Amino acid sequence: MDGDPRRIGPYRLIGQLGSGGMGRVFLGRSRGGRAVAVKVVHAELAGDAEFRRRFAAEVEAARRVGGFYTAEVVDADAGADPPWLATAYIPGPSLAEAVTAHGPLPPAAVRVLGAGLAEGLAAIHSTGLVHRDLTHRNVILADDGPRVIDFGIAKALDTVHLSTRVIGTPGFMSPEQARAGQVGPESDVFSLGCVLAYAATGTGPFGGGRADLVVYRVVHEEPDLGGVPAGLAPLLRACLAKNPADRPGLDDILDQMEAADAGATRWLPPGITAMITERGAAIRTPAPPGDPEPPRPPMRGDRVSPYAPVAPSERGGGTATAAATLALLCIPGLLAMIAQAAALLIDPGPPAWLMLTNLMVGVTEAVVLATGALLLLRHHAAGRWMTAVTGGSVALHGMSAGVQYLLTGGRLTLATPVSVLIFVISPLTALAAAGAMLMALLSSTGRWCLRRSRAGGPGGQALGQRGGAVP
The missing domain is CATH 1.20.120 (Four Helix Bundle (Hemerythrin (Met), subunit A))
Known part of the structure; x- marks a missing residue:
């Protein structure tokens, strides 16, 4: 699109993937041809010195996160104008895309999903970070298991929104987060319960509608787990306890998920596996060195599989x-x-x-x-x-x-x-x-x-999504 940057740091940008509360996300290539998701901070945030300081600290912590089930932060420059970071690009649909296109996951796939996400969250928590925005859009489905993206970064938005806004997504945030209280690893466990309920039923445990009503239900009402398989319902109900101290630990969740087949390539239904295969093929061949205009990745409306809603610049x-x-x-x-x-x-x-x-x-x-x-x-x-x-x-x-x-x-x-x-x-x-x-x-x-979209682009790799105000 006209006006989009052509290069950020050492990365050549191919196309815009999505947009969020913190900035825009582009598909880029390293000089060696590897695909990355490059996340560029909005100009109004880049001008805030305190935001830059917090962003630099959060990115530095995020770069220490490892493990099999996270999208690794591979590069960043908090001092650039604008600041940016690059993460490994996962060529798969977000959980939101997959469920929208093919319906809820089967119980066995939900167990593999839960085990992978629990292990990914454990890797994040081991560095002192809390995700704070684990949602169906921040989970990518790959052929060898799920990936958690955008961990730890949303906290930097607190410096500019202070206490007037809650950073998170209604329907997936914990009660303590909705009240703008102290948020710890237990908050991510609550969000994990919401994500798994969504994967199993196709809807969140606190319903939809206006953001303030959803947040009210999160804080004051019990989750609706109708449709969740009987073998999973007790664990998810425990994850969704209002009191953080009553929620299980990630080790307990891993013990109950029985993810012996988590590395299997056929853990997902055939339709979702086909989405992963098509997206991998779209980026597998590196652009020739020196090619000034690499082809953009497939967007909504193209013949290739339907990606999540693309950035506002591509619609209307x-x-x-x-x-x-x-x-x-x-x-x-x-x-x-x-x-x-x-x-x-x-x-x-x-x-x-x-x-x-x-x-x-x-x-x-x-x-x-x-x-x-x-x-x-x-x-x-x-x-x-x-x-x-x-x-x-x-x-x-x-x-x-x-x-x-x-x-x-x-x-x-x-x-x-x-x-x-x-x-x-x-x-x-x-x-x-x-x-x-x-x-x-x-x-x-x-x-x-629309200047900010909560939807991610291909692979759902959106940046810093912001939730609604808390009544």
């Missing part, structure tokens, strides 16, 4: 461009209407106050509509609403021009330049403005303008 571009184009087409008509209103100010026929009003309204509409169209093309939500509101105003203004003309003594004719302006140019301007308004209001245009 057609409707957004149409809205902006129609808005800019209104400008010549508006300028003609402005010029005519200015000329009629000295004409003794029409009331001066009416022409002055038309003049001021037309100038305002032209400036705001042009600004909105340009902002819209740059993915700003403000541009969308400026285009929609001002487009409606211009539509009314253009259609009312003929009525005003007739009420002030004009005749219904096309014999003069003024009548052509009033009865032809003004209605055409109004139609273009109405079209711009409607296109700007489409939900696809809204997705184009």
Whole structure:
């Protein structure tokens, strides 16, 4: 996409994978051809000195995390502008993608998933980190087991959001996290219970809907484990205890998961295994050295398997461009209407106050509509609403021009330049403005303008997702 960086540090960027509360995620290649997920911090966060300090500390701790079930942090530069980090790219779907596409996992696969995630969390906790945002989107399914991504990084967001926001995902955060209390390893155990319940049933144990209602249920209500296999329900209920001290340890979870086949390549249903195979094939062949434009990875809408919702920059571009184009087409008509209103100010026929009003309204509409169209093309939500509101105003203004003309003594004719302006140019301007308004209001245009997406890209490797406010 135009405006995306071409290189971060030593990594050549191929395409954008996703976006989150902390920044954007790109698929990149090292100089030796290895695929990595490069996570680039948003500019507004990069300007916060305390955030940079916390980010550097969290990244340094995350680089010490090892184990078989985590996506290793391979490189980072907290002092760069903007700061970034690179992790191993896992060519597989997120748990959210897999369940959405193929339904809940079978009980045996849930046990392998639980064992792998418990071992991954143990590796994270051994370095003093707490994940704080273990969700169905931060778990990647690979052919040799699951991987935990984005561990420890979300804590850096606390420096900029302070106590007014809770960093996490509603429905997967622990009660103590939802209350903005002290968060320890037990919080990740609660989140693990939520993830496994989702994997087994296709829905979270605290339901969906408005974020504040979901968080209320997390804090005050018991989980709904209907549909969880009987052999797993007692363990998940223990993981979801409100009191952190009542939750089992990771060793206890590993003992109960009986993951003897965790390394098997056929641990997942065939449909999900096919997703993993296709994504691995998409990145397996390194780009030739010196190739200035490596091909981007498959995105939603491509023939290759359906990835998770891609970054906002890849969605709704057609409707957004149409809205902006129609808005800019209104400008010549508006300028003609402005010029005519200015000329009629000295004409003794029409009331001066009416022409002055038309003049001021037309100038305002032209400036705001042009600004909105340009902002819209740059993915700003403000541009969308400026285009929609001002487009409606211009539509009314253009259609009312003929009525005003007739009420002030004009005749219904096309014999003069003024009548052509009033009865032809003004209605055409109004139609273009109405079209711009409607296109700007489409939900696809809204997705184009969305600055932060909770969805990850291929493999679900999104960055620093932020939860909702706690009531």
